[in-house]
Amino acid sequence: xxxxxxxxxxxxxxxxxxxxxxxxxxxxxxxxxxxxxxxxxxxxxxxxxxxxxxxxxxxxxxxxxxxxxxxxxxxxxxxxxxxxxxxxxxxxxxxxxxxxxxxxxxxxx
Amino acid sequence: xxxxxxxxxxxxxxxxxxxxxxxxxxxxxxxxxxxxxxxxxxxxxxxxxxxxxxxxxxxxxxxxxxxxxxxxxxxxxxxxxxxxxxxxxxxxxxxxxxxxxxxxxxxxxxxxxxxxxxxxxxxxxxxxxxxxxxxxxxxxxxxxxxxxxxxxxxxxxxxxxxxxxx
Numbered sequence: 001x002x003x004x005x006x007x008x009x010x011x012x013x014x015x016x017x018x019x020x021x022x023x024x025x026x027x028x029x030x031x032x033x034x035x036x037x038x039x040x041x042x043x044x045x046x047x048x049x050x051x052x053x054x055x056x057x058x059x060x061x062x063x064x065x066x067x068x069x070x071x072x073x074x075x076x077x078x079x080x081x082x083x084x085x086x087x088x089x090x091x092x093x094x095x096x097x098x099x100x101x102x103x104x105x106x107x108x109x
Numbered sequence: 110x111x112x113x114x115x116x117x118x119x120x121x122x123x124x125x126x127x128x129x130x131x132x133x134x135x136x137x138x139x140x141x142x143x144x145x146x147x148x149x150x151x152x153x154x155x156x157x158x159x160x161x162x163x164x165x166x167x168x169x170x171x172x173x174x175x176x177x178x179x180x181x182x183x184x185x186x187x188x189x190x191x192x193x194x195x196x197x198x199x200x201x202x203x204x205x206x207x208x209x210x211x212x213x214x215x216x217x218x219x220x221x222x223x224x225x226x227x228x229x230x231x232x233x234x235x236x237x238x239x240x241x242x243x244x245x246x247x248x249x250x251x252x253x254x255x256x257x258x259x260x261x262x263x264x265x266x267x268x269x270x271x272x273x274x275x
Binding site: 014017019022025028033041045057059078080081094 | 244
């Protein structure tokens with residue numbers, strides 16, 4: 001384990017910032033280009049995970065355990081969000097027999 | 110150090126495949142692979158507790174929920190109507206400008222190269238448990254109430270209402 005820790009010290013924190021930004025952007029693009037509600041949901045999960053990784057990196061680099069506790073809370077929140085969101089999607093599918101979000105555009109008005 | 114870049118490349122590849130695959134089942138499988146690479150990232154950061162929680166919660170619970178819903182609704186066909194190419198191009202351009210803005214602002218922050226991992230044992234279960242049950246005791250208990258509410262809400266939403274007044 002010591003050599004893993006010493007090898008990760010060489011990676012600059014900038015690279016974690018860039019990696020998290022790229023994954024967050026991929027999540028945003030996924031929300032914008034897909035029409036399947038479940039895949040939009042997965043993109044939101046990707047964005048949450050990018051933030052989790054960045055918080056963990058900050059916590060590990062600054063030697064403060066609070067960041068990793070926040071990540072733990074975000075994971076609990078994500079589990080709750082997925083359960084409620086998938087229940088809503090199941091209900092939408094039962095009412096419209098589709099998960100296409102363009103059918104739901106009546107919610108706009 | 111080279112391991113970090115290999116795993117990062119895998120993470121980016123799998124997450125791109127998640128949003129560009131036509132079949133939703135394959136998307137879920139690529140998402141599982143993405144979460145596995147996140148677990149490897151946590152292990153590399155010596156955050157072992159988070160690695161195990163990520164492994165169990167995301168790759169276990171959440172992915173089973175996704176797969177369960179997909180197979181229950183029989184959505185594993187590739188007949189999903191896609192958005193038009195114009196909207197796709199606009200979305201990719203918008204995402205690219207978001208990425209450029211983020212990276213530019215990080216560059217403006219400057220002096221981010223503080224690679225002094227002074228306490229490498231911080232992510233172990235013992236230390237995180239001490240912090241979690243002393244400083245963050247109230248949020249921890251509140252999150253249990255949140256999970257209970259989410260469970261009740263999910264059951265209430267997903268059950269078939271037999272009569273109109275519930």
